[in-house]
Amino acid sequence: MTQxxxxxxxLVHAYCDGELDPANALAxxxxxxxxxxxxxxxxxxxxxKSAMAKLRPAGVxxxxxxARVERTVGLNRTTRRPTWSALAASILLSAVIASAATWxxxxxxxxxxxEVVDSHIRSLMAAQxxxxxxxDRHTVKPWFNGHTIQSPRVVDLASDGxxxxxxxxxxIAKTPVPSLVYRYQKHLITVxxxxxxxxxxxxxxxxxxxxxxxxxxxVAYWAVSDVGEGELKKFVQLFRAAxxxx
Amino acid sequence: MSDERxxxxxxxxxxxGDAYALARWIARNESDAEDIVQEACLRAFRGIxxxxxxxxxxxxxSIVRNTAYTWLKKHRDPRVIPVDNVEEVADAAGDQDLGPxxxxxxxxxxxxxxxxxxxxAALPDEFRETxxxxxxxxxxxxxxxxxxxxxxxxxxxxxxxxxxRLIARLGKEDA
Numbered sequence: 454m455t456q457x458x459x460x461x462x463x464l465v466h467a468y469c470d471g472e473l474d475p476a477n478a479l480a481x482x483x484x485x486x487x488x489x490x491x492x493x494x495x496x497x498x499x500x501x502k503s504a505m506a507k508l509r510p511a512g513v514x515x516x517x518x519x520a521r522v523e524r525t526v527g528l529n530r531t532t533r534r535p536t537w538s539a540l541a542a543s544i545l546l547s548a549v550i551a552s553a554a555t556w557x558x559x560x561x562x563x564x565x566x567x568e569v570v571d572s573h574i575r576s577l578m579a580a581q582x583x584x585x586x587x588x589d590r591h592t593v594k595p596w597f598n599g600h601t602i603q604s605p606r607v608v609d610l611a612s613d614g615x616x617x618x619x620x621x622x623x624x625i626a627k628t629p630v631p632s633l634v635y636r637y638q639k640h641l642i643t644v645x646x647x648x649x650x651x652x653x654x655x656x657x658x659x660x661x662x663x664x665x666x667x668x669x670x671x672v673a674y675w676a677v678s679d680v681g682e683g684e685l686k687k688f689v690q691l692f693r694a695a696x697x698x699x
Numbered sequence: 700m701s702d703e704r705x706x707x708x709x710x711x712x713x714x715x716g717d718a719y720a721l722a723r724w725i726a727r728n729e730s731d732a733e734d735i736v737q738e739a740c741l742r743a744f745r746g747i748x749x750x751x752x753x754x755x756x757x758x759x760x761s762i763v764r765n766t767a768y769t770w771l772k773k774h775r776d777p778r779v780i781p782v783d784n785v786e787e788v789a790d791a792a793g794d795q796d797l798g799p800x801x802x803x804x805x806x807x808x809x810x811x812x813x814x815x816x817x818x819x820a821a822l823p824d825e826f827r828e829t830x831x832x833x834x835x836x837x838x839x840x841x842x843x844x845x846x847x848x849x850x851x852x853x854x855x856x857x858x859x860x861x862x863x864r865l866i867a868r869l870g871k872e873d874a
Contacts, residue, residue: 463855466862470833472840493801500808501866505834507812508819514715518733522715525737526744528704602754604839648755650713670837671717671756697837 465491469498471594471604478591503696509670513651565625565647566657566664569675572623572632573643573662582641583619583634593620597631603672605631605646608695615642615688625649635688642678642688649673656682665689703747710750711743714759717836721760724831725767727820731774739766754842761846764828802870810869818868826861833858 461484467473468481485491514522576582585596590607597604600622609617615635623632625647632645652666652673663685666675676689711718718739722732739762743750750758819827825847832843843858844851 463859466859467840467855470840470858493804496804497802497807497866498862500804500806501862501869502834503808504810504812504815504869505830508816509835514719514736515733518719518736519712519715521733521737522712522740525741526704526707528708598839606837648713668716670835671714672837 461488461491462494465494466498468591469495469502471591471607474595474598475592478595482591499696506696513668565649565673566652566666566675566677567659568625569623569643569645569677570659570662570664572625572645573641573677574660576621576632576634576643577641582621582643584621586619588617590617593617593633596620597622601629601631603631603646603648605633606669606672606697607633608692608697610635610688610691610695613691614638615691637678637680637684637688640678640680642676642680642685644692645675645677647673647675656686658682667693669693703744706747706750707740707744710747710755711740711759714756715740717756718759718763721763721828721831721836722767724819724835725764725824725828726771731770735767735770736763738770739763742766754845756836757838757842757846760832760836760838761848764846768824802866807866807869815865815869818865822861822864826857826864829854829857830861830865 464473464481465485468478468485473481485495584600585593587593587596588611590609594604594607597620605620607617607620611617615637617633618636618641619634621632621634622629623645624630625645626649628648630645630647632643635642635644648671650673651668652675654667655665657664662677662679663682664675664677665685666673667689668674674692676685676692678685678688680688715736718736719732722735722739723729726732726735739759743759743762746762819830822830828847829843832838832846833840838846840851840854840858843854847854849857
């Protein structure tokens with residue numbers, strides 16, 4: 454195979470991987486519309502990618518390996534990443550002796566959930582809740598190139614009642630990170646993707662906003678919205694199950 | 700806790716699961732993967748001051764990747780170590796990567812995971828690592844180029860070839 458990066462059979466892969474900028478992606482879409490062979494190749498690659506998505510790692514190392522690594526570099530295991538039960542105990546204690554602001558620092562995921570909620574609320578007050586407005590993930594995803602270090606996972610949930618309406622850059626822990634904005638009826642749902650510690654499982658509620666965090670492929674995802682808890686859970690379920698970039 | 704340890708805990712530990720997954724794909728064996736990650740973490744710890752705060756995951760994965768190949772060279776048959784120019788070898792062998800394989804997309808999407816995993820394991824190392832970094836670790840082309848130490852054009856070519864081979868294989872076995 455030729456190594457020319459502009460070979461159409463390489464471009465179709467770059468297109469499926471969201472590696473083309475919006476102008477080139479659009480031009481390539483037109484080209485595929487006229488070339489059934491390229492369109493068929495795109496369909497096969499997308500199908501292949503969704504088969505691959507099922508093999509994604511859980512993003513968790515075996516506990517014995519983690520312990521071994523921590524021992525090797527002299528890290529005391531118990532001082533990091535409190536478990537929920539340890540956390541509950543510490544909250545009981547600290548609730549008496551400390552302010553709420555102090556124990557927030559002990560929560561797995563640090564201050565990320567609070568910053569995610571803050572960004573969501575700020576976006577609701579802005580003229581528009583996104584920096585790039587588009588319902589097309591092939592427009593939204595490439596837009597983040599050059600705006601954030603990581604390229605976000607963008608999925609299409611329009612047929613489930615959660616249309617994508619745009620994306621924006623949030624600053625979490627002093628780092629620009631990608632956020633996607635979905636709509637559910639009259640509510641907005643923000644999904645922020647952060648390189649960081651694994652969020653704790655379960656739903657937490659802050660100032661009327663529900664927050665659900667999860668880990669996928671080494672990236673921490675935080676979904677925040679004022680929709681009902683059940684609806685947010687359903688959204689997260691659909692988001693996680695959806696094939697990437699399809 | 701010393702500065703290095705704090706930094707290690709913040710930079711390396713969040714990516715331990717990914718490190719392990721990558722090592723397992725390269726070594727194709729779980730206990731070797733654990734040894735590789737252990738050694739890679741030690742290297743990362745020693746080199747933590749050299750990490751430039753850019754992309755922690757790519758940095759960790761490139762250390763794991765390089766450690767894996769040195770480790771395998773030391774502990775396994777040296778013949779299994781990848782050749783530098785897999786593209787040329789594949790061409791010389793009359794590689795059918797661009798052949799008219801055209802299985803149905805629905806068939807591919809429904810491919811059995813165990814069979815897909817076995818097919819990936821059988822790929823040449825360069826193809827397999829490129830595919831795993833893209834599809835399972837979600838790195839973009841530029842990050843894959845950094846981790847594997849090749850130009851972006853080579854990443855594109857390897858990824859395309861890896862997918863073509865697997866797509867053809869899935870179509871054939873299911874037919």
